[in-house]
């Protein structure tokens with residue numbers, strides 16, 4: 001089976017208007033020569049309002065960068081004020097959508113059942129879910145992080161077929177590492193990512209488990225990406241803060257590609 005291509009996805013969170021988005025994508029495209037894209041897949045996940053502008057830029061200049069969204073509705077259309085559907089994201093050419101990010105779980109009270117519906121909604125419309133999960137610090141301190149994360153994986157994939165599961169990306173993001181500067185050690189990241197892959201094999205077989213990309217997220221920077229992606233079961237990163245600076249993000253992507261630096 002072919003090796004899993006690393007994925008570096010930049011989650012911009014609620015930052016950058018559409019003009020700033022265009023400027024950042026142009027800078028990334030300028031800083032990261034095309035040869036790197038053969039070794040690493042690179043995606044940006046801007047706020048909804050930026051997506052059309054990025055689509056125009058990517059299509060117009062035939063950029064190899066992918067793009068996506070940070071959330072979607074579990075519904076396809078209808079009276080759901082403020083929601084954006086998977087069908088709409090697909091129409092805009094989105095490759096990815098994050099689902100179940102800890103900030104959605106905390107600030108929007110999204111539970112495992114809703115996350116599961118959103119995973120299915122994304123798959124239904126051909127937008128790859130980047131399914132986020134991870135433990136809070138109290139769970140880690142109690143030593144229950146592996147069980148917590150594998151339980152979240154099982155809940156999020158309830159009713160998802162093996163064929164569909166092959167197409168998802170899982171992102172392990174320990175809550176205590178997000179935006180704190182406290183990156184998990186590469187051994188910690190490997191421990192949970194490996195356990196998630198074992199659970200995927202239990203659910204859907206070895207073939208699916210070895211095809212699914214499992215990312216790490218939480219204070220990833222150019223200074224720690226190489227060690228993280230050197231781990232057997234870490235297939236890239238979901239990057240927050242460091243994805244907002246073109247030079248740093250390009251450097252990080254180049255290191256994930258195995259270098260050299262651009």
Ligand SMILES: O=C[C@H](O)COP(=O)(O)O
Nearest residue numbers: 011178179218219240241
């Ligand atoms: O989705 C990205 C994560 O929340 C990580 O954010 P961070 O890199 O700013 O810690």
